[in-house]
Amino acid sequence: PDLLPACNGEITTMSFLQDVVDILLQYVVKSFDRSTKVIDFHYPNELLQEYNWELADQPQTLEEILLNCRTTLKYAIKTGHPRYFNQLSTGLDMVGLAADWLTSAANTNMFTYEIAPVFVLLEYVTLRKMREMVGWPGGCGDGIFSPGGAISNMYAMLIARFKMFPEVKEKGMATIPRLVAFTSEHSHFSVKKGAAALGIGTDSVILIRCDERGKMIPSDLERRILEAKQKGFVPFLVSATAGTTVYGAFDPLIAIADICKKYKIWMHVDGAWGGGLLMSRKHKWKLNGIERANSVTWNPHKMMGVPLQCSALLVREEGLMQSCNQMHASYLFQQDKHYDLSYDTGDKALQCGRHVDVFKLWLMWRAKGTTGFEAQIDKCLELAEYLYNKIKNREGYEMVFDGKPQHTNVCFWYIPPSLRSMEDNEERMSRLMKVAPVIKARMMEYGTTMVSYQPLGDKVNFFRMVISNPAATHQDIDFLIDEIERLGQDL
Ligand SMILES: *Cc1c(COP(=O)(O)O)cnc(C)c1O
Numbered sequence: 239p240d241l242l243p244a245c246n247g248e249i250t251t252m253s254f255l256q257d258v259v260d261i262l263l264q265y266v267v268k269s270f271d272r273s274t275k276v277i278d279f280h281y282p283n284e285l286l287q288e289y290n291w292e293l294a295d296q297p298q299t300l301e302e303i304l305l306n307c308r309t310t311l312k313y314a315i316k317t318g319h320p321r322y323f324n325q326l327s328t329g330l331d332m333v334g335l336a337a338d339w340l341t342s343a344a345n346t347n348m349f350t351y352e353i354a355p356v357f358v359l360l361e362y363v364t365l366r367k368m369r370e371m372v373g374w375p376g377g378c379g380d381g382i383f384s385p386g387g388a389i390s391n392m393y394a395m396l397i398a399r400f401k402m403f404p405e406v407k408e409k410g411m412a413t414i415p416r417l418v419a420f421t422s423e424h425s426h427f428s429v430k431k432g433a434a435a436l437g438i439g440t441d442s443v444i445l446i447r448c449d450e451r452g453k454m455i456p457s458d459l460e461r462r463i464l465e466a467k468q469k470g471f472v473p474f475l476v477s478a479t480a481g482t483t484v485y486g487a488f489d490p491l492i493a494i495a496d497i498c499k500k501y502k503i504w505m506h507v508d509g510a511w512g513g514g515l516l517m518s519r520k521h522k523w524k525l526n527g528i529e530r531a532n533s534v535t536w537n538p539h540k541m542m543g544v545p546l547q548c549s550a551l552l553v554r555e556e557g558l559m560q561s562c563n564q565m566h567a568s569y570l571f572q573q574d575k576h577y578d579l580s581y582d583t584g585d586k587a588l589q590c591g592r593h594v595d596v597f598k599l600w601l602m603w604r605a606k607g608t609t610g611f612e613a614q615i616d617k618c619l620e621l622a623e624y625l626y627n628k629i630k631n632r633e634g635y636e637m638v639f640d641g642k643p644q645h646t647n648v649c650f651w652y653i654p655p656s657l658r659s660m661e662d663n664e665e666r667m668s669r670l671m672k673v674a675p676v677i678k679a680r681m682m683e684y685g686t687t688m689v690s691y692q693p694l695g696d697k698v699n700f701f702r703m704v705i706s707n708p709a710a711t712h713q714d715i716d717f718l719i720d721e722i723e724r725l726g727q728d729l
Contacts, residue, residue: 241300254300258307265311269318269330270709275685276319278312285313320709321687321717326483326511328707329543337601338545341594348383348592349570349584351577358581361596364603368536369552371516373529380559381552382586383595387510388428390535390551391477393588395419395432397533397553398475398504400562407562411437418442418466421477422454423695424485426508429477442471451639452487454478460497467501475504480525481512481541484694484702485638486645488512491527499530507531510549512645514541517611521619524644538599541618541646541706542611548595559586618705622646625703625715634658634723638700646705651698652677652722654729671698673729680725687714687721 240250268274280288289309298306316322318330344357351358361383370377384390399406403414417438421429423445430440444466447458463473476498478489491507498505507528513536515521516528528534534552538544553559564585571582584592603611625648629635638649654673660666674691681687690702703718 250300254304257304261304261307261311265316266318266330266332266335269316270320272320272714274316274319276322276688277315277682277685279682279685280313288313315688318707318709320707320711320714322707323703323705323710323718324688324690326540326704326706327537327546328704329709331543331545331602331708333605334543334545334598334602337598340601341597344594346594348594349582349587349590351581351583352575354594357594357596358583360600361583362581364596364600365550365552367603368550369554372531372534372536372552374552374554378556379552379554380556380586381550382559382583383548383550383592384587385589385593386547386549387426387508387535387537387540388431389588390510390537390549391426391428391506391508392432392435393551393559394477394504394506394533394535394553395429395436395438395475396588397558397562398506399436399438401504401532401555401558402472402474404561415472416442416470417474418444418471419475419477420444420446420459420462420473420503421508422446422448422452422479422482422489424448424452424454424482424487425477425479426483426510429508448487451641451644452482452485454489454494456490456493456497459494463497463501463503473501473503475506477506477508478531479512480507480509480528481515481645482647483511484647484692485649486511486643486647486704488524488644491525491530493527495527495530504533505531506533506535508535510535510537511540513537514611514615515645517542517608518615518619519612520616541615542599542602543614543706543708544599544602547593548599563588614708617708618646618710621705621710621712621715622648622703624712625705625719628715628719632719638694638697646703648703649700650703651700652726654726656729667698669729673726674699674701676729677722677726681721684725687718689718 241247241254242251317328322328346354348354348357365381366377369379384393399417406414419433419442421443430443433443434440444462446462447455449455466473476494478491478494480488495505512525515524532554536552537549539546539548571585622643626643629650630637634653636651636653651670652673657666657669678691691699692702693699
Protein backbone atom coordinates (compact mmCIF):
# COMPACT_ATOMS: atom_id res chain seq x y z
CA PRO A 239 0.00 0.00 0.00
CA ASP A 240 2.24 2.83 1.24
CA LEU A 241 5.37 0.71 1.03
CA LEU A 242 8.12 1.23 -1.51
CA PRO A 243 8.05 1.58 -4.45
CA ALA A 244 5.27 4.02 -3.52
CA CYS A 245 6.26 7.63 -3.64
CA ASN A 246 7.68 8.68 -0.23
CA GLY A 247 7.37 5.09 0.90
CA GLU A 248 10.73 5.04 2.72
CA ILE A 249 9.47 5.76 6.20
CA THR A 250 6.56 3.33 6.10
CA THR A 251 8.84 0.67 4.63
CA MET A 252 11.48 1.12 7.30
CA SER A 253 9.00 0.94 10.12
CA PHE A 254 7.18 -2.05 8.62
CA LEU A 255 10.37 -4.01 8.10
CA GLN A 256 11.59 -3.00 11.55
CA ASP A 257 8.39 -4.47 12.99
CA VAL A 258 8.93 -7.67 11.03
CA VAL A 259 12.49 -7.88 12.29
CA ASP A 260 11.26 -7.41 15.86
CA ILE A 261 8.82 -10.28 15.41
CA LEU A 262 11.57 -12.47 13.98
CA LEU A 263 14.03 -11.59 16.70
CA GLN A 264 11.52 -12.43 19.41
CA TYR A 265 10.86 -15.74 17.70
CA VAL A 266 14.55 -16.52 17.40
CA VAL A 267 15.31 -15.74 21.04
CA LYS A 268 12.29 -17.73 22.21
CA SER A 269 13.37 -20.70 20.08
CA PHE A 270 16.30 -21.26 22.40
CA ASP A 271 14.28 -20.99 25.61
CA ARG A 272 13.75 -24.46 27.04
CA SER A 273 10.56 -23.35 28.79
CA THR A 274 8.84 -22.78 25.44
CA LYS A 275 7.34 -25.56 23.39
CA VAL A 276 9.10 -27.08 20.41
CA ILE A 277 5.72 -27.01 18.71
CA ASP A 278 2.26 -25.73 19.50
CA PHE A 279 0.66 -28.70 17.81
CA HIS A 280 -2.86 -28.66 16.34
CA TYR A 281 -4.56 -31.20 14.16
CA PRO A 282 -4.92 -29.97 10.56
CA ASN A 283 -8.68 -29.36 10.74
CA GLU A 284 -8.26 -27.48 14.03
CA LEU A 285 -5.46 -25.37 12.64
CA LEU A 286 -7.62 -24.50 9.66
CA GLN A 287 -10.25 -23.18 12.11
CA GLU A 288 -7.78 -21.32 14.32
CA TYR A 289 -7.31 -18.46 11.91
CA ASN A 290 -8.67 -17.15 8.65
CA TRP A 291 -6.09 -18.36 6.15
CA GLU A 292 -8.18 -17.71 3.02
CA LEU A 293 -7.13 -15.41 0.21
CA ALA A 294 -9.45 -12.50 -0.49
CA ASP A 295 -10.11 -9.84 -3.11
CA GLN A 296 -9.53 -6.98 -0.70
CA PRO A 297 -6.07 -6.00 0.60
CA GLN A 298 -5.16 -6.30 4.26
CA THR A 299 -3.60 -3.54 6.32
CA LEU A 300 0.03 -3.65 7.36
CA GLU A 301 -1.14 -4.32 10.94
CA GLU A 302 -2.94 -7.39 9.64
CA ILE A 303 0.11 -8.44 7.66
CA LEU A 304 2.17 -8.34 10.84
CA LEU A 305 -0.49 -10.44 12.55
CA ASN A 306 -0.18 -12.98 9.71
CA CYS A 307 3.53 -13.19 10.42
CA ARG A 308 3.03 -13.66 14.17
CA THR A 309 0.35 -16.28 13.64
CA THR A 310 2.45 -18.24 11.17
CA LEU A 311 5.36 -18.35 13.60
CA LYS A 312 3.10 -19.23 16.53
CA TYR A 313 2.23 -22.56 14.94
CA ALA A 314 5.60 -23.15 13.32
CA ILE A 315 8.01 -25.73 14.61
CA LYS A 316 10.98 -24.24 16.46
CA THR A 317 13.80 -25.95 14.66
CA GLY A 318 16.41 -24.09 16.69
CA HIS A 319 14.96 -25.38 19.97
CA PRO A 320 17.60 -27.36 21.92
CA ARG A 321 15.17 -30.29 22.22
CA TYR A 322 14.24 -30.55 18.55
CA PHE A 323 15.86 -33.75 17.27
CA ASN A 324 13.37 -34.84 14.66
CA GLN A 325 15.34 -34.46 11.45
CA LEU A 326 18.87 -34.47 10.17
CA SER A 327 18.54 -30.71 9.66
CA THR A 328 18.06 -29.06 13.03
CA GLY A 329 19.36 -25.97 14.78
CA LEU A 330 19.29 -22.33 13.87
CA ASP A 331 22.62 -20.64 13.26
CA MET A 332 22.65 -16.89 13.79
CA VAL A 333 25.18 -16.07 11.09
CA GLY A 334 23.48 -18.48 8.72
CA LEU A 335 20.19 -16.75 9.38
CA ALA A 336 21.73 -13.33 8.74
CA ALA A 337 23.17 -14.65 5.50
CA ASP A 338 19.78 -15.99 4.46
CA TRP A 339 18.22 -12.58 5.09
CA LEU A 340 20.94 -10.98 3.00
CA THR A 341 20.37 -13.50 0.23
CA SER A 342 16.66 -12.69 0.18
CA ALA A 343 17.32 -8.98 0.11
CA ALA A 344 19.75 -9.41 -2.80
CA ASN A 345 17.07 -11.54 -4.51
CA THR A 346 19.03 -12.65 -7.53
CA ASN A 347 19.47 -15.71 -9.61
CA MET A 348 22.56 -17.89 -9.96
CA PHE A 349 22.55 -18.48 -13.71
CA THR A 350 25.12 -15.94 -14.83
CA TYR A 351 28.02 -13.87 -13.50
CA GLU A 352 26.25 -10.91 -15.00
CA ILE A 353 23.47 -10.97 -12.42
CA ALA A 354 25.23 -12.67 -9.47
CA PRO A 355 28.85 -11.58 -9.63
CA VAL A 356 29.74 -12.08 -5.96
CA PHE A 357 27.64 -15.18 -5.43
CA VAL A 358 29.07 -16.92 -8.49
CA LEU A 359 32.60 -16.26 -7.21
CA LEU A 360 31.70 -17.46 -3.72
CA GLU A 361 30.24 -20.63 -5.17
CA TYR A 362 33.48 -21.19 -7.04
CA VAL A 363 35.63 -20.59 -3.93
CA THR A 364 33.43 -22.67 -1.62
CA LEU A 365 33.06 -25.67 -3.94
CA ARG A 366 36.82 -25.71 -4.49
CA LYS A 367 37.38 -25.73 -0.73
CA MET A 368 34.88 -28.57 -0.30
CA ARG A 369 36.63 -30.59 -3.02
CA GLU A 370 39.93 -30.00 -1.25
CA MET A 371 38.41 -31.46 1.89
CA VAL A 372 37.20 -34.46 -0.10
CA GLY A 373 40.85 -34.93 -1.02
CA TRP A 374 40.98 -34.08 -4.72
CA PRO A 375 44.37 -32.49 -5.45
CA GLY A 376 44.23 -28.69 -5.35
CA GLY A 377 40.47 -28.88 -5.01
CA CYS A 378 40.21 -29.43 -8.74
CA GLY A 379 37.00 -30.60 -10.34
CA ASP A 380 33.52 -29.28 -10.71
CA GLY A 381 30.26 -28.97 -8.85
CA ILE A 382 27.10 -27.12 -8.11
CA PHE A 383 24.76 -26.27 -5.25
CA SER A 384 21.50 -28.04 -5.92
CA PRO A 385 18.06 -28.06 -4.28
CA GLY A 386 18.92 -30.85 -1.84
CA GLY A 387 20.69 -34.18 -1.56
CA ALA A 388 18.07 -36.07 -3.54
CA ILE A 389 18.68 -33.82 -6.52
CA SER A 390 22.46 -33.97 -6.02
CA ASN A 391 22.25 -37.76 -6.17
CA MET A 392 20.18 -37.58 -9.33
CA TYR A 393 22.78 -35.26 -10.88
CA ALA A 394 25.46 -37.84 -10.11
CA MET A 395 23.45 -40.53 -11.84
CA LEU A 396 22.82 -38.30 -14.84
CA ILE A 397 26.49 -37.41 -15.21
CA ALA A 398 27.68 -40.99 -14.73
CA ARG A 399 25.33 -42.12 -17.49
CA PHE A 400 26.49 -39.32 -19.78
CA LYS A 401 30.13 -40.19 -19.15
CA MET A 402 29.55 -43.74 -20.34
CA PHE A 403 27.03 -43.01 -23.10
CA PRO A 404 27.19 -39.34 -24.17
CA GLU A 405 24.78 -40.07 -27.03
CA VAL A 406 21.97 -40.51 -24.50
CA LYS A 407 21.66 -36.73 -24.29
CA GLU A 408 20.40 -36.48 -27.88
CA LYS A 409 19.13 -39.95 -28.68
CA GLY A 410 17.64 -41.03 -25.37
CA MET A 411 17.58 -44.40 -23.65
CA ALA A 412 16.39 -46.42 -26.63
CA THR A 413 19.83 -46.27 -28.22
CA ILE A 414 21.81 -47.62 -25.29
CA PRO A 415 21.96 -50.97 -23.48
CA ARG A 416 20.11 -51.69 -20.24
CA LEU A 417 21.91 -49.85 -17.45
CA VAL A 418 22.06 -50.93 -13.82
CA ALA A 419 23.11 -49.05 -10.69
CA PHE A 420 24.07 -50.45 -7.29
CA THR A 421 23.47 -49.06 -3.85
CA SER A 422 22.97 -50.59 -0.41
CA GLU A 423 19.65 -51.66 1.03
CA HIS A 424 20.12 -48.92 3.66
CA SER A 425 20.77 -46.21 1.09
CA HIS A 426 18.54 -43.18 0.68
CA PHE A 427 15.38 -43.64 -1.40
CA SER A 428 16.48 -40.79 -3.67
CA VAL A 429 18.76 -43.17 -5.58
CA LYS A 430 15.68 -45.06 -6.76
CA LYS A 431 13.79 -41.83 -7.35
CA GLY A 432 16.61 -40.59 -9.56
CA ALA A 433 16.55 -43.83 -11.55
CA ALA A 434 12.80 -43.50 -12.03
CA ALA A 435 13.07 -39.87 -13.13
CA LEU A 436 15.92 -40.54 -15.56
CA GLY A 437 14.11 -43.39 -17.28
CA ILE A 438 16.51 -45.99 -15.92
CA GLY A 439 13.80 -47.55 -13.79
CA THR A 440 13.76 -48.60 -10.17
CA ASP A 441 14.15 -52.26 -11.16
CA SER A 442 17.58 -51.30 -12.47
CA VAL A 443 18.72 -50.19 -9.02
CA ILE A 444 20.18 -53.27 -7.40
CA LEU A 445 20.18 -53.20 -3.60
CA ILE A 446 23.32 -54.63 -2.05
CA ARG A 447 23.14 -56.40 1.31
CA CYS A 448 24.38 -54.68 4.47
CA ASP A 449 26.01 -56.07 7.58
CA GLU A 450 24.23 -55.76 10.93
CA ARG A 451 25.57 -52.20 11.35
CA GLY A 452 24.07 -51.11 8.02
CA LYS A 453 27.28 -51.02 5.96
CA MET A 454 27.32 -52.29 2.40
CA ILE A 455 28.98 -55.71 2.05
CA PRO A 456 31.59 -55.35 -0.74
CA SER A 457 31.64 -59.05 -1.64
CA ASP A 458 27.89 -58.89 -2.28
CA LEU A 459 28.45 -55.83 -4.46
CA GLU A 460 30.98 -57.68 -6.59
CA ARG A 461 28.75 -60.73 -6.86
CA ARG A 462 25.80 -58.64 -8.01
CA ILE A 463 27.93 -56.75 -10.56
CA LEU A 464 29.07 -60.03 -12.09
CA GLU A 465 25.54 -61.35 -12.09
CA ALA A 466 24.27 -58.24 -13.90
CA LYS A 467 27.03 -58.42 -16.49
CA GLN A 468 26.20 -62.04 -17.14
CA LYS A 469 22.65 -61.02 -17.93
CA GLY A 470 24.01 -58.51 -20.44
CA PHE A 471 23.23 -55.43 -18.35
CA VAL A 472 25.71 -52.56 -18.12
CA PRO A 473 26.72 -51.51 -14.59
CA PHE A 474 27.29 -47.75 -14.72
CA LEU A 475 27.06 -46.45 -11.15
CA VAL A 476 27.72 -47.51 -7.59
CA SER A 477 26.26 -45.15 -5.02
CA ALA A 478 27.97 -45.74 -1.68
CA THR A 479 26.58 -44.03 1.39
CA ALA A 480 28.71 -42.12 3.89
CA GLY A 481 26.33 -41.80 6.81
CA THR A 482 23.10 -43.69 6.17
CA THR A 483 19.90 -41.89 7.03
CA VAL A 484 18.63 -44.26 9.72
CA TYR A 485 21.67 -46.09 11.15
CA GLY A 486 24.33 -43.48 10.36
CA ALA A 487 26.50 -46.19 8.81
CA PHE A 488 29.53 -45.52 6.63
CA ASP A 489 29.97 -47.91 3.72
CA PRO A 490 33.53 -49.25 3.29
CA LEU A 491 34.62 -46.78 0.62
CA ILE A 492 38.09 -48.17 -0.06
CA ALA A 493 36.84 -51.67 -0.84
CA ILE A 494 34.02 -50.19 -2.93
CA ALA A 495 36.50 -47.98 -4.82
CA ASP A 496 38.61 -51.04 -5.63
CA ILE A 497 35.58 -52.79 -7.09
CA CYS A 498 34.53 -49.72 -9.10
CA LYS A 499 38.02 -49.46 -10.49
CA LYS A 500 38.16 -53.13 -11.39
CA TYR A 501 34.88 -53.00 -13.31
CA LYS A 502 35.25 -49.40 -14.53
CA ILE A 503 32.10 -48.13 -12.84
CA TRP A 504 31.40 -44.55 -11.72
CA MET A 505 31.71 -44.31 -7.95
CA HIS A 506 29.37 -41.88 -6.27
CA VAL A 507 29.45 -41.22 -2.53
CA ASP A 508 26.21 -40.03 -1.00
CA GLY A 509 27.59 -38.05 1.92
CA ALA A 510 24.46 -35.96 2.32
CA TRP A 511 24.42 -36.77 6.03
CA GLY A 512 27.99 -37.94 6.72
CA GLY A 513 29.90 -35.44 4.56
CA GLY A 514 30.07 -32.97 7.43
CA LEU A 515 32.46 -35.29 9.24
CA LEU A 516 35.12 -34.25 6.72
CA MET A 517 35.38 -31.09 8.83
CA SER A 518 36.51 -33.11 11.85
CA ARG A 519 40.08 -34.33 12.26
CA LYS A 520 38.80 -36.84 14.81
CA HIS A 521 36.06 -38.38 12.66
CA LYS A 522 36.98 -37.93 9.01
CA TRP A 523 38.69 -41.33 8.83
CA LYS A 524 35.19 -42.77 8.57
CA LEU A 525 35.13 -41.44 4.99
CA ASN A 526 38.54 -42.80 4.01
CA GLY A 527 38.44 -43.62 0.31
CA ILE A 528 36.06 -40.78 -0.56
CA GLU A 529 38.92 -39.16 -2.49
CA ARG A 530 38.60 -42.01 -4.98
CA ALA A 531 34.99 -41.18 -5.79
CA ASN A 532 33.95 -39.67 -9.13
CA SER A 533 31.25 -37.62 -7.44
CA VAL A 534 30.15 -36.72 -3.93
CA THR A 535 26.89 -35.41 -2.44
CA TRP A 536 27.41 -33.31 0.68
CA ASN A 537 24.60 -31.42 2.46
CA PRO A 538 25.87 -28.57 4.61
CA HIS A 539 22.23 -28.10 5.67
CA LYS A 540 22.43 -31.28 7.73
CA MET A 541 25.42 -31.93 9.99
CA MET A 542 26.91 -28.46 9.55
CA GLY A 543 23.73 -26.67 10.54
CA VAL A 544 23.54 -24.34 7.54
CA PRO A 545 19.97 -23.08 7.06
CA LEU A 546 17.92 -24.98 4.47
CA GLN A 547 18.66 -25.48 1.67
CA CYS A 548 22.31 -26.05 1.06
CA SER A 549 23.46 -29.18 -0.76
CA ALA A 550 26.49 -29.58 -2.98
CA LEU A 551 27.23 -32.06 -5.71
CA LEU A 552 30.97 -32.33 -6.31
CA VAL A 553 32.36 -33.93 -9.48
CA ARG A 554 35.98 -34.93 -9.94
CA GLU A 555 36.15 -34.46 -13.71
CA GLU A 556 35.90 -30.88 -14.85
CA GLY A 557 33.66 -29.97 -17.77
CA LEU A 558 31.47 -33.05 -17.65
CA MET A 559 28.51 -31.32 -15.99
CA GLN A 560 28.64 -28.62 -18.60
CA SER A 561 28.66 -31.01 -21.57
CA CYS A 562 25.98 -33.15 -20.00
CA ASN A 563 23.50 -30.39 -19.25
CA GLN A 564 24.20 -27.40 -21.44
CA MET A 565 21.58 -26.21 -23.91
CA HIS A 566 23.27 -22.94 -24.91
CA ALA A 567 20.17 -20.77 -24.42
CA SER A 568 21.21 -17.78 -26.43
CA TYR A 569 19.17 -15.28 -24.44
CA LEU A 570 21.15 -16.04 -21.26
CA PHE A 571 24.51 -17.40 -22.23
CA GLN A 572 25.53 -15.11 -25.07
CA GLN A 573 28.95 -16.12 -26.31
CA ASP A 574 30.06 -12.56 -27.10
CA LYS A 575 29.88 -11.09 -23.57
CA HIS A 576 32.70 -8.87 -22.35
CA TYR A 577 33.91 -11.13 -19.47
CA ASP A 578 35.32 -14.64 -18.88
CA LEU A 579 32.37 -16.87 -19.77
CA SER A 580 33.54 -19.74 -17.60
CA TYR A 581 31.88 -17.84 -14.74
CA ASP A 582 28.47 -18.24 -16.37
CA THR A 583 27.90 -21.51 -14.56
CA GLY A 584 24.14 -21.71 -15.01
CA ASP A 585 24.13 -24.04 -17.99
CA LYS A 586 25.65 -26.83 -15.86
CA ALA A 587 22.39 -27.03 -13.96
CA LEU A 588 19.15 -28.77 -14.85
CA GLN A 589 17.33 -25.75 -13.54
CA CYS A 590 17.04 -22.49 -15.37
CA GLY A 591 16.81 -20.10 -12.45
CA ARG A 592 18.72 -21.22 -9.39
CA HIS A 593 18.48 -19.96 -5.82
CA VAL A 594 21.57 -18.60 -4.10
CA ASP A 595 22.38 -21.29 -1.53
CA VAL A 596 26.07 -20.67 -1.11
CA PHE A 597 26.09 -17.45 0.87
CA LYS A 598 24.86 -18.99 4.13
CA LEU A 599 27.58 -21.61 4.07
CA TRP A 600 30.27 -19.17 3.04
CA LEU A 601 29.42 -16.61 5.74
CA MET A 602 29.17 -19.26 8.46
CA TRP A 603 32.52 -20.69 7.38
CA ARG A 604 34.02 -17.19 7.63
CA ALA A 605 32.48 -16.74 11.08
CA LYS A 606 33.51 -20.10 12.55
CA GLY A 607 36.52 -21.10 10.54
CA THR A 608 36.94 -24.77 9.76
CA THR A 609 37.82 -25.33 13.41
CA GLY A 610 34.48 -23.91 14.50
CA PHE A 611 32.56 -26.38 12.35
CA GLU A 612 34.85 -29.09 13.65
CA ALA A 613 34.10 -28.22 17.29
CA GLN A 614 30.36 -28.11 16.60
CA ILE A 615 30.39 -31.51 14.88
CA ASP A 616 32.65 -33.15 17.45
CA LYS A 617 30.30 -31.97 20.17
CA CYS A 618 27.26 -33.52 18.46
CA LEU A 619 29.11 -36.83 18.11
CA GLU A 620 30.15 -36.67 21.74
CA LEU A 621 26.50 -36.16 22.76
CA ALA A 622 25.45 -39.17 20.68
CA GLU A 623 28.03 -41.28 22.48
CA TYR A 624 26.78 -39.95 25.80
CA LEU A 625 23.24 -41.04 24.88
CA TYR A 626 24.48 -44.44 23.75
CA ASN A 627 26.40 -45.00 26.98
CA LYS A 628 23.44 -43.86 29.01
CA ILE A 629 20.90 -46.27 27.53
CA LYS A 630 22.88 -49.28 26.34
CA ASN A 631 22.57 -51.07 29.70
CA ARG A 632 19.62 -49.15 31.11
CA GLU A 633 16.54 -51.09 32.08
CA GLY A 634 13.82 -50.78 29.47
CA TYR A 635 16.06 -50.12 26.45
CA GLU A 636 17.25 -52.30 23.61
CA MET A 637 19.71 -51.12 21.00
CA VAL A 638 18.81 -51.81 17.37
CA PHE A 639 22.45 -52.66 16.62
CA ASP A 640 25.43 -53.14 18.89
CA GLY A 641 28.41 -50.91 19.28
CA LYS A 642 29.26 -47.27 19.55
CA PRO A 643 27.49 -45.09 16.98
CA GLN A 644 29.67 -43.99 14.06
CA HIS A 645 27.58 -40.93 13.37
CA THR A 646 25.11 -39.22 15.70
CA ASN A 647 22.35 -41.75 14.95
CA VAL A 648 21.38 -43.75 18.03
CA CYS A 649 18.70 -46.33 17.23
CA PHE A 650 16.83 -47.97 20.09
CA TRP A 651 13.58 -49.42 21.38
CA TYR A 652 12.04 -48.26 24.59
CA ILE A 653 10.37 -51.26 26.23
CA PRO A 654 7.58 -50.22 28.60
CA PRO A 655 7.39 -52.13 31.92
CA SER A 656 4.41 -54.20 30.72
CA LEU A 657 6.48 -55.71 27.90
CA ARG A 658 9.72 -56.29 29.78
CA SER A 659 9.04 -59.80 31.04
CA MET A 660 7.17 -60.91 27.95
CA GLU A 661 8.46 -63.65 25.71
CA ASP A 662 9.76 -62.51 22.35
CA ASN A 663 6.69 -63.54 20.35
CA GLU A 664 4.35 -62.01 17.85
CA GLU A 665 2.15 -60.37 20.42
CA ARG A 666 5.14 -58.58 21.93
CA MET A 667 6.24 -57.42 18.48
CA SER A 668 2.85 -56.03 17.61
CA ARG A 669 2.65 -54.19 20.93
CA LEU A 670 6.22 -52.89 20.65
CA MET A 671 5.38 -51.63 17.17
CA LYS A 672 2.88 -49.20 18.70
CA VAL A 673 5.10 -47.86 21.48
CA ALA A 674 7.24 -45.35 19.58
CA PRO A 675 4.33 -43.79 17.62
CA VAL A 676 2.29 -43.27 20.79
CA ILE A 677 5.19 -41.72 22.69
CA LYS A 678 5.96 -39.50 19.71
CA ALA A 679 2.34 -38.35 19.45
CA ARG A 680 2.34 -37.50 23.15
CA MET A 681 5.61 -35.59 22.79
CA MET A 682 4.04 -33.48 20.08
CA GLU A 683 0.87 -32.85 22.03
CA TYR A 684 2.86 -31.67 25.05
CA GLY A 685 5.30 -29.94 22.68
CA THR A 686 8.25 -30.86 24.88
CA THR A 687 10.59 -32.53 22.41
CA MET A 688 10.58 -34.33 19.07
CA VAL A 689 12.46 -37.37 17.89
CA SER A 690 11.91 -39.58 14.87
CA TYR A 691 10.94 -43.27 14.65
CA GLN A 692 10.52 -45.81 11.86
CA PRO A 693 10.40 -49.52 11.12
CA LEU A 694 13.22 -50.94 9.01
CA GLY A 695 13.25 -54.30 7.24
CA ASP A 696 11.91 -56.83 9.73
CA LYS A 697 12.45 -54.50 12.70
CA VAL A 698 9.36 -52.89 14.20
CA ASN A 699 9.19 -49.16 14.97
CA PHE A 700 12.25 -47.92 16.84
CA PHE A 701 13.43 -44.47 17.81
CA ARG A 702 16.13 -42.90 15.69
CA MET A 703 17.77 -40.19 17.69
CA VAL A 704 20.03 -37.86 15.70
CA ILE A 705 21.96 -34.86 16.94
CA SER A 706 22.86 -32.09 14.55
CA ASN A 707 21.56 -29.29 16.75
CA PRO A 708 24.45 -27.33 18.25
CA ALA A 709 22.13 -25.99 20.96
CA ALA A 710 21.66 -29.44 22.51
CA THR A 711 23.43 -30.28 25.77
CA HIS A 712 23.83 -33.32 28.04
CA GLN A 713 20.82 -32.08 30.03
CA ASP A 714 18.69 -32.15 26.88
CA ILE A 715 19.68 -35.76 26.26
CA ASP A 716 18.76 -36.56 29.88
CA PHE A 717 15.48 -34.75 29.34
CA LEU A 718 14.69 -36.80 26.25
CA ILE A 719 15.18 -40.07 28.13
CA ASP A 720 13.11 -38.86 31.11
CA GLU A 721 10.40 -37.76 28.72
CA ILE A 722 10.29 -41.08 26.87
CA GLU A 723 9.92 -42.86 30.21
CA ARG A 724 7.33 -40.41 31.53
CA LEU A 725 5.22 -40.69 28.38
CA GLY A 726 5.71 -44.40 27.77
CA GLN A 727 5.65 -46.13 31.15
CA ASP A 728 1.91 -46.90 31.03
CA LEU A 729 2.00 -48.49 27.57
C1 LIG B 1 18.87 -36.56 3.65
C2 LIG B 1 19.54 -37.48 2.73
C3 LIG B 1 19.41 -37.33 1.36
C4 LIG B 1 18.45 -36.33 0.74
O1 LIG B 1 18.81 -35.02 1.01
P1 LIG B 1 17.74 -33.84 0.83
O2 LIG B 1 18.56 -32.61 0.99
O3 LIG B 1 16.73 -34.04 1.90
O4 LIG B 1 17.15 -33.97 -0.53
C5 LIG B 1 20.14 -38.16 0.53
N1 LIG B 1 20.95 -39.09 1.05
C6 LIG B 1 21.09 -39.29 2.38
C7 LIG B 1 22.02 -40.33 2.88
C8 LIG B 1 20.38 -38.48 3.27
O5 LIG B 1 20.49 -38.70 4.58
